[in-house]
Amino acid sequence: MGILSNIEPKEVFHYFEELSMVPRSTFHTKKISDFCVEFAKAHNLEYIQDEVNNVIIKKPGTAGYENSDPVIIQGHLDMVATKTTDSDHDFENDPLDLFVDGDLIGAKNTTLGGDDGIAVAYAMAILASTDIPHPPIEAVFTIDEEIGMGGAHHLDTSVLKGKICLNIDSEIEGVMTVGCAGGYIYDTFIPIEWSEENGTKMTISISGLQGGHSGAEIQNQLGNAHKIMGRVLYALAKDYDFNIVSTNGGNAANVIAQYNTTEIIADPAQAQAIADAVTGLEQTISAEFAGQEPTLSLNAVSEGETALKAFDADTTAHVIGFLYGAIDGVQCYDRAFPTAVESSLNTGIVETTEDTVKIKFQVRSSVATKLDDMRNKLDLATDLAGASREISGEYPAWSYNADSVIRPKAIELYKEMFGKEPTVETTHGGLECGILFGKKNDLDIISFGPELTGVHTYNERVHIESTKRMWDYLKELLKICK
Template sequence: MSVLSEIEPKEVFRFFEEISAIPRGSMDTKRISDYLVKFAKDRDLKVIQDEVNNVIIFQPGTEGYEDSEPVILQGHMDMVCEKTSDSDHDFKKDGLKLYVEDGYLKAKDTTLGGDDGIAVAMALTLMDSNDIPHPPVEVVFTVDEELGMDGAEAIDLSVLKGKKLINIDSEEERTLTVGCAGGVRYQSLIPVEKETVSGEKIEIQIKGLLGGHSGEEIHRQRGNANKMMGRLLYHMESKAEIYLSEIYGGSKDNVIAMEAVASIVVAENDAEKIVSMIRDMEAIWNTEFMGEEPGLTVNVQTTKEKDIEVFSKDTTKRVVGFLAACPNGLQEYSRKVAGAAETSLNLGTVEMKENGVEAAFLIRSSVDSRKQQILEQVDAVTKAFGGTGTISSTYPAWQYNPDSQLRPIMEAAYKEVYKKDPEICIIHGGLECGLFLGKRPDLDCVSCGPDVLDIHSFNERLDIASTQRSWEFLKLVLKNCK
């Protein structure tokens, strides 16, 4: 039975419900890509599916618009897969469990995929209709945006004739986005040596943090479980001899880490002191966050262990020191736009590998030299603690175009629908427009979308009324692109 059948706009939410039944996490996009191809073929629309599963669908203009210049609509088909620690949802097999609450669309215990499923649903609704006036549209659905914009990197845009590109991947209805930060990924690897000890094993779990998108939410100074664990371990290591036996945290480098786990071994006569220090730090965090991390919980479990394999004393010091010393969070505000984030980085994941402990960072900046500065800073800290680094997934900033022809059309439509002017903004999160402009410098790009809150977290929710207004706005923009 449909959950969303009575929600307006009905057709948009019908398609959103359909795609929500298809697992579509990053690197698992074949099924949703094939769904889009079938959609096009069922309607006799020209479609291209490339080797990485990007899809482009072409639809002619409606009556009176047949000879108009095509407009490109664009969104990504993959979603971030996050869930609560007690959820049994399998993102490889299960569709999302959608429900409506207090005017928002949500998914039970998981991310919703409003980022960027709403773009897919709106584009499908447009192409499924015969009575929405619009010029020819070239609809670009990319894959793996959330992992580093790999689909946008691979796609061939030479098949497109349009120059005006509407990206439907913004999450604030009040804004039209006309630029974004660039980014680069960095993986630190701290080598590990092991030994065997006996003592009291203490398992520590930091959980319940709000997390969120590492670009859109970084200025909110939300707790990062990986950095918090580094702080706690360093504090304990300064007061007692500890040996790490296990450490991991976070799920993706573009998600602020909501959980982290570490296991340490200490002398039995130090165990009570260490547990007390953990409880003290939990109280300190609650004071520092001033109620802004209401779900924060630190779980502790102790067991006696004999001859357990642990990191050596030197390795423990290096891993703990690295986690405590590495930079994280907002680094610079914009000097041009008051209150806007310019440069940041996120320690997204910490994992144990065969050859060491790996920490993954996503660095963002709208200023290339600042991005390079933070990259060198992380590299310097990594090397200072005996590690090595790997750079990947560099993507450019999207620079503001003062001569845009699309922006005035969208501003006028916005004012007609909302009876006020939109905010014109440059965002800190990454959008695929920068990569598209690298391939097609003649493109004229603007990004828009309805309100989607707490993306990249299991608290993600889509504002239903905002979606209806955004749909009316998009239809008017297309009607005016004649």
């Protein structure tokens, strides 16, 4: 018996739990891709596994739907690999440790992978069913969506016959997504010049922030650990002498960073004053959040006098200036829909290597020229830091389709089933829909899904009752796709 065995809808949660036993972090998706192939073989279904490990599984229509056009059900196989700082979970080898808490499903100390395991579980439940009426199904499972959408970029859409595409990668029940922003990953590499330094080694740590999905929650003005660290270091550098030894934190470009740990070596005579100053900054910054970041922790711990290799004065200044000064967060709201974010960027990862400090951003906008403008601003900050840059993972925006056939049907069905209008909107988060539409521009796409909270963090939860409602909705939606 599995943890989820007695939870309805059993057919969905059966596959969701099976998926949770297979490691599937971004860029490590061979195991989950092979799992999907074995599933297809076990159910005698046609499948395609491409060279990058995308999987397409096809199933004929049921009685009465034999001659209907296929419907594409699409989701991604990979998940964000985020865990608590004290977790020893190995995302490349360990299964997730699931738990149930009332209406919520989570994973102990790690992300859950509801984004986007729930889409794969829905699709598998349809593919394995013998009693659910549906048109021919083309289930499209892509890899590496969370960083760069590489699977969608490589997908050969010429093998797909369907024109209706149901993307199940939205995380608020009752919201139908009909467009999304474009974006890219921006990496800055600040070169390190090392020097031998003597003094008191200190570790400054920021933790306890809520974090979140930089596409769905950037407008909530949550604390970003890297930006807070930049502020702290800049404030300290005004009054005290120190060199940075290392700075690290964050899990992914598209996750609002929950932690940063920076080691410094300081004048021993100033170590206590630095620790006191950090305590004061914690109080100031916590007060500024006005209760929104209740578990924010900022502290400095002295580790004794020593001699060690540290950044030289110029490198230290460049790193502090870049972390503090580079743009971050919401840059502009949509002029037509003032509550919707148009342009933003997120400082997701800071990593010290032997030669560089690498800072990774997720940049998003629904306006192409704004993507260029943010790139120019990052270029300026990068140049001022004497650093180099790299752009990757570019993906296009998915524009609203005024002539959609599936959208009015989906809206009307939702009203009939739940007695209320769904919210129809575009999202600031990046979806694979834009890439798929760019490859196959006869696609008629909508995106929806059950309620997921804490996505991209170790507080991620799948809401059980919502999952059941949207499962019922998906089944009814397939019935009207004749």
